[in-house]
Amino acid sequence: MGNKVTATALPDVKLIEPEVFWDDLGFCFESFSADEFANDVSQGFNFVQDRHLRAVHGVLRGLHYQVQRPQGRLIRVVQGEVFDVVVDVRLNSPHFGKWSGVYLSAANQRQIWVPPGFAHGFVVLSDVAECVWKTTEYWFPELERCLLWCDPDIGIEWPIDFEPILGAKDAAGRRLYEAENIA
Numbered sequence: 001m002g003n004k005v006t007a008t009a010l011p012d013v014k015l016i017e018p019e020v021f022w023d024d025l026g027f028c029f030e031s032f033s034a035d036e037f038a039n040d041v042s043q044g045f046n047f048v049q050d051r052h053l054r055a056v057h058g059v060l061r062g063l064h065y066q067v068q069r070p071q072g073r074l075i076r077v078v079q080g081e082v083f084d085v086v087v088d089v090r091l092n093s094p095h096f097g098k099w100s101g102v103y104l105s106a107a108n109q110r111q112i113w114v115p116p117g118f119a120h121g122f123v124v125l126s127d128v129a130e131c132v133w134k135t136t137e138y139w140f141p142e143l144e145r146c147l148l149w150c151d152p153d154i155g156i157e158w159p160i161d162f163e164p165i166l167g168a169k170d171a172a173g174r175r176l177y178e179a180e181n182i183a
Contacts, residue, residue: 003030004016004017008102009098010088012088013086013100013112014112015111015112016113017108018110018111031111047134047135047136048136048137049134054128054130055124056128057124057125057126058162058164059123059124059166060123060124060149061167061170062147062149063119063120063147063148064120064144064145065145065146065147066139066144066145067145067181069140070182071139072116072137073113073133074111074112074113074134075111075120075131076110077104078130078132079128079130080126080128081103081106081107081126081129082104082122082126083103083104083123083125084101085100086114086120087099087154087156087176088117089118089179089182090117099154101157116137119147123159123160123164125159125160145174145179147179149170151175153176
């Protein structure tokens with residue numbers, strides 16, 4: 001497929017940059033290949049669900065994760081731009097509470113692999129953004145948890161100079177050391 005796969009500051013979280021083929025009519029790239037993904041990125045996880053989200057400038061979603069049935073996620077932006085953040089919530093991990101952030105956009109066509117055991121969120125930087133992602137586990141609302149986006153114990157450096165727009169679930173996020181994490 002020709003994708004460039006790079007570890008982020010969290011070694012299990014991978015940034016995927018596709019080889020894009022352009023011509024006078026537009027572009028084409030392979031956004032997913034089961035063989036390459038299993039060999040180079042996920043170490044054998046399989047996807048069970050696709051999700052699609054649209055949000056406007058300033059919306060901040062997250063930091064979401066599931067307990068008992070954690071989800072792996074392969075995320076990309078098909079319209080606009082977001083700053084995407086991942087936090088390790090695995091209690092036994094040497095990277096517990098550490099974060100990594102990347103810019104994902106329709107223009108850069110990057111994807112990020114977020115393995116099970118990580119909280120995920122993003123803030124919309126463009127007028128509108130649409131994100132699509134594949135998950136390795138179904139969504140179970142009763143198992144979903146949310147970390148506080150501005151938890152000083154995590155110290156995420158969001159590239160914003162505005163107060164983000166939060167949904168009720170995101171506004172009620174818990175601090176890392178108060179939240180239910182993944183054993």
